[in-house]
Amino acid sequence: MHYPLNKYFLLYSDCTIISGYKNSILLDFTRPEMSNFVPKELSEFIEKCAWQTLSDVLKFYINDDKKVVLEYLDFLTENDFGFFVSESLKNNFPPINTKLKNSPEIIDNLILDIDSKNMNNLKSINSLIERCLISSIEIRGINLSIGELDQIIQMFSSSVVQSINIYLDSTLKNSNIETLSKIIAQNARIKKLVVFESIEVISSDDGIIHFTSKQLNFDEIRRINNINLSFHLEAQKVCTFRYKKLFIDREGKLKNHPNSKKLIGNIQFDEINILIENLKKECKTNKEWYITKEQINVCKDCEFRTVCFTNNLPIGDKDDNCYLQAECTYNPYIGKGEGEEGYKTLEECGVISNESGFIIDHDKIAEINAELWTEE
Structure with missing residues (x-):
């Protein structure tokens, strides 16, 4: 050519x-x-x-x-x-501006844990959502009846929210797709509804409703690659799991994320205006929001660092020794993921990343890569 x-x-x-x-x-x-x-x-x-x-x-x-x-x-x-x-x-084709977008929403993603006991908080939660301009919600339902699920879905049927994913425990495992389809048909914002610990594994024709035999595990560390330009740009400036994120537990407590120990307020007892001010303060003062993967040991050496979304949170100081709370399932030093043939842990590759510091054995990694990839 x-x-x-x-x-x-x-x-x-x-x-x-x-x-x-x-x-x-x-x-x-x-x-x-x-x-x-x-x-x-x-x-x-x-x-x-x-x-x-x-x-x-x-x-x-x-x-x-x-x-x-x-x-x-x-x-x-x-x-x-x-x-x-x-x-x-x-020069008519300058690179994309990577400056962090100055958008109006106070919070853009909410994780909401809800059961029969805190259904009374729904109206206040919805008010907070409207005031914060929250665009995406993940609802984690515990011991909910069909009627309560219907009430939740109707509450957000005329909302600023654009996307809702719902994850339900085994309480509704005996319900059927037809019943759930009628309920979620009231709200086009629902993109996914998953019922866990189901005897029958089945999905709806439109791909929205899923019955799975898996257990609902809130503590599971998850990682996905989100190949999205806005996410890629944001990941270069902030911690994508913390930045403009909010978690409300079944007691109404507001936190940045499910594993956070810092309490921002309580939807049951605090006025919405107070909660809004607390969230604005959190945005300005919480340094953890602005830890990027470029500042985290191991992550900074990974080719997926600007598209990786994970709840595997960093620990430590971004200006000193910052490391993940648990080892990632992908090893960037050998280009292998957990479960792949030839996969080795960081320690097996001569890489140590923990509270004691960061150590990397380049010679050992070179030997391993020679064994893994020479034939290819």
């Missing part, structure tokens, strides 16, 4: 490459399914192409190396990850 040697090559603004210790990943935020691992050398090549013409860039490579980088260009152009541009127009 012939390329314009006098032009520059840029990735589209909705694409970026994040490099980790072992791997790099090309993220396509418009087409998440196109995101994939790429050679780390590709990232270096892209950086050069943004500042020098292709002709000048190719001077850095000879023989087989030049053939490889031309294959990189084939891959990037054939999959529509970038474009060629002349010098006169190059």
